[in-house]
Amino acid sequence: MTFLYSICMVILYSLSCLGIGQLAMTAFQAGHRETSLRFTFVFFIATFILGQALLAAIWIPIGLIGQLNIIVVTVVISIGLIPIFIGHKKYFNLVASALISGWRWLSHIDIIFRILCFGLFSLLFLFLLSALLTGPLGDAEAYYMAYPKVMAASGYLSEMPGIYSSFSQIGMLGELHFTALMTLGLAETSKLFVWLIAISAGLMLAAICMHVGIGKRGQWLSFVILFTSTGFTNHIWDGKVDVFPVALGLAAVYWIILEDRVSKTSLRLIGLYSGFAMVAKFSYIPILLPSFFMLIAWRLYVGSEGQLNTRKYIVKMAMDSFTLSLWVFLAWVPHLFKNWLLFEAPLAPFVGLNASLSQPWFSVEGTAWILKTYPLTLVFGRYPGQGGNLSFLWLAFLPLILFLPMAKSFVRSPLTQITTAGIIGVGIWMLLRPSWIAPRYIFISLALLIPMVAWAAEQIYEKEERPYFLRIAMLITILFALLFVSYPHLKDTGLKAIRNSDIQDECALSGEYCGSFNLLNSIAHLGARMYFAGYYGYWARADMLQCQLSLAEMQFLDNIKNKNDKWKYLLERGVNYVVIDRSSHAQKALEFGSTPTPSWLSRELIVDDQKLMVWKIQSSDDKRLSKVECNAIETKSWKLYEKNEEVSD
Amino acid sequence: MKINGLTKILLVVWMLLTPTMYFLLAASPERGWMMSKMPAVVGEINKVLLPMFKRDTGS
Numbered sequence: 001m002t003f004l005y006s007i008c009m010v011i012l013y014s015l016s017c018l019g020i021g022q023l024a025m026t027a028f029q030a031g032h033r034e035t036s037l038r039f040t041f042v043f044f045i046a047t048f049i050l051g052q053a054l055l056a057a058i059w060i061p062i063g064l065i066g067q068l069n070i071i072v073v074t075v076v077i078s079i080g081l082i083p084i085f086i087g088h089k090k091y092f093n094l095v096a097s098a099l100i101s102g103w104r105w106l107s108h109i110d111i112i113f114r115i116l117c118f119g120l121f122s123l124l125f126l127f128l129l130s131a132l133l134t135g136p137l138g139d140a141e142a143y144y145m146a147y148p149k150v151m152a153a154s155g156y157l158s159e160m161p162g163i164y165s166s167f168s169q170i171g172m173l174g175e176l177h178f179t180a181l182m183t184l185g186l187a188e189t190s191k192l193f194v195w196l197i198a199i200s201a202g203l204m205l206a207a208i209c210m211h212v213g214i215g216k217r218g219q220w221l222s223f224v225i226l227f228t229s230t231g232f233t234n235h236i237w238d239g240k241v242d243v244f245p246v247a248l249g250l251a252a253v254y255w256i257i258l259e260d261r262v263s264k265t266s267l268r269l270i271g272l273y274s275g276f277a278m279v280a281k282f283s284y285i286p287i288l289l290p291s292f293f294m295l296i297a298w299r300l301y302v303g304s305e306g307q308l309n310t311r312k313y314i315v316k317m318a319m320d321s322f323t324l325s326l327w328v329f330l331a332w333v334p335h336l337f338k339n340w341l342l343f344e345a346p347l348a349p350f351v352g353l354n355a356s357l358s359q360p361w362f363s364v365e366g367t368a369w370i371l372k373t374y375p376l377t378l379v380f381g382r383y384p385g386q387g388g389n390l391s392f393l394w395l396a397f398l399p400l401i402l403f404l405p406m407a408k409s410f411v412r413s414p415l416t417q418i419t420t421a422g423i424i425g426v427g428i429w430m431l432l433r434p435s436w437i438a439p440r441y442i443f444i445s446l447a448l449l450i451p452m453v454a455w456a457a458e459q460i461y462e463k464e465e466r467p468y469f470l471r472i473a474m475l476i477t478i479l480f481a482l483l484f485v486s487y488p489h490l491k492d493t494g495l496k497a498i499r500n501s502d503i504q505d506e507c508a509l510s511g512e513y514c515g516s517f518n519l520l521n522s523i524a525h526l527g528a529r530m531y532f533a534g535y536y537g538y539w540a541r542a543d544m545l546q547c548q549l550s551l552a553e554m555q556f557l558d559n560i561k562n563k564n565d566k567w568k569y570l571l572e573r574g575v576n577y578v579v580i581d582r583s584s585h586a587q588k589a590l591e592f593g594s595t596p597t598p599s600w601l602s603r604e605l606i607v608d609d610q611k612l613m614v615w616k617i618q619s620s621d622d623k624r625l626s627k628v629e630c631n632a633i634e635t636k637s638w639k640l641y642e643k644n645e646e647v648s649d
Numbered sequence: 650m651k652i653n654g655l656t657k658i659l660l661v662v663w664m665l666l667t668p669t670m671y672f673l674l675a676a677s678p679e680r681g682w683m684m685s686k687m688p689a690v691v692g693e694i695n696k697v698l699l700p701m702f703k704r705d706t707g708s
Contacts, residue, residue: 379671392667392671396664399660403652464652469658470661473665476664477665484672
């Protein structure tokens with residue numbers, strides 16, 4: 001029932017995104033009746049992608065005034081649903097005709113390719129199951145879903161309590177969607193929304209392929225390459241938000257290549273899409289700006305050849321750049337506003353606050369090795385923090401490009417243009433962040449490298465003469481890719497879900513922190529303060545997450561040398577539970593476990609498992625009590641209050 | 650599309666090599682059965698090979 005409710009809510013929420021996107025597109029259309037805004041299936045997908053970005057932007061001011069509650073969220077979603085109710089026949093016909101034409105094509109291709117396509121459907125279904133059934137993982141368990149949990153519980157978009165407080169400065173899209181869905185009663189299942197965004201990203205990539213002249217089979221192959229890239233797919237179900245900018249970036253590229261000469265309306269849309277993509281992931285700022293600028297300049301040059309002299313070309317380019325920048329800025333306004341209000345530093349974390357954004361991940365030698373082994377390292381690398389790979393299908397089919405027929409004009413070929421934009425994006429990243437080997441940071445650029453390879457694979461597949469060795473090898477390789485990517489989901493989601501169907505253990509598919517925190521949650525009173533020396537706090541109760549020791553308090557504690565004074569400080573700050581992740585803070589676990597406590601403090605070990613050690617601490621001396629307490633006065637938002645009475649030493 | 654036999658064979662080898670490489674390098678170390686057994690396999694091989702090439706350093 002919970003899962004069914006989650007699915008229904010995510011569908012309604014997505015329809016609302018579509019409706020909001022439709023309202024925005026209608027506003028664009030009202031001023032500019034141009035061909036680029038024709039109502040097609042691709043337009044439908046692009047509208048949804050724009051709508052979800054706009055909805056995330058809407059949640060920012062609502063969150064800042066503390067109104068992220070079930071009533072306001074329901075009202076906003078209902079407003080988004082109005083255009084869908086009005087135009088439901090049109091939408092239904094559009095989706096139905098797209099599905100029917102897709103089905104017809106599938107039923108007329110060779111049986112083996114058809115089986116592979118159904119293999120892809122199975123893979124997508126496994127991603128859906130993982131997104132629905134598993135808990136957040138890794139960074140999502142630490143921040144990307146823990147922060148929404150706090151926001152949904154308090155109703156406020158405010159600074160994240162605890163060790164990740166500085167992360168509140170980054171741009172947000174997915175986090176706000178999770179928050180909105182969590183206010184409607186969804187918890188971990190809110191990441192199901194990412195699955196729909198991922199499908200939209202795949203469809204945008206297929207649309208780009210279609211527009212550059214790649215056939216249906218090539219479009220399917222591009223889809224397969226994308227969805228066998230674990231650098232992309234890992235974030236469909238783990239609760240991270242890296243898929244959002246990919247969908248937005250690909251929508252921007254689609255609009256860039258849609259017309260020979262990019263119209264003003266398209267420029268505005270490109271500005272919004274790319275602006276939101278950069279907000280969603282800051283790593284795209286240095287990548288998208290130059291590569292998209294190059295792409296637009298190239299398109300303008302090709303589109304206006306012979307019509308514009310150099311001076312006119314430069315003037316036109318300057319005007320286009322101005323329009324684009326203006327709309328990129330508009331997409332950034334909610335984020336800047338949030339940072340201005342919360343941190344008095346709109347340009348944080350870049351300007352105004354001390355945040356380290358450039359520390360290298362590896363040594364000089366390690367970084368040199370990474371650079372030398374590009375692009376193999378993208379495909380086969382297993383570096384700490386890499387978080388997935390580019391599909392090996394991309395590498396397997398890459399040499400097939402050599403056998404493509406020569407294009408009439410490389411300069412005029414949109415396929416060459418987008419591939420070059422992709423190469424430039426990856427190149428810039430290699431220059432600026434050589435040791436940050438993580439496909440998720442540059443996946444828009446990596447996705448732009450897929451169509452060329454998909455086209456080559458399509459050409460060879462369809463035009464190979466007997467004997468069909470290459471065709472067979474391609475099919476076997478695709479089959480391996482589908483199996484390799486499916487296997488962890490079959491094992492870690494499918495089998496575990498079946499085994500757990502009788503036991504009903506809510507933590508069975510959620511990692512080891514779930515059980516440990518659930519035990520603590522069942523013991524701790526409402527508003528209990530914890531000192532959490534660890535990263536992965538999602539499973540702690542929302543009030544405890546809000547009441548936990550702040551980053552400043554933790555830093556103060558770390559600077560206290562005397563062990564007795566540490567205990568004293570913890571008590572003064574109203575800490576009830578010392579929670580230490582023994583895998584990441586083993587030294588601290590040893591320190592707190594072994595050092596003797598002062599006579600006036602009692603310490604009781606209440607959780608001691610593989611992941612966490614939790615001590616309950618309390619004063620046995622009435623004179624030594626906490627100076628602060630965590631309360632929720634008149635709201636659901638838990639805050640620290642200084643106690644009036646003085647505590648004598 | 651005319652591609653000569655040798656080129657075809659090279660392309661087929663390359664295509665099948667990539668999933669193999671992926672399996673060995675990226676997909677398997679912790680979870681795969683093959684790579685997880687590799688240290689033990691190499692240990693067994695060493696047990697046989699090392700004595701054969703052991704130099705007498707006692708004198």
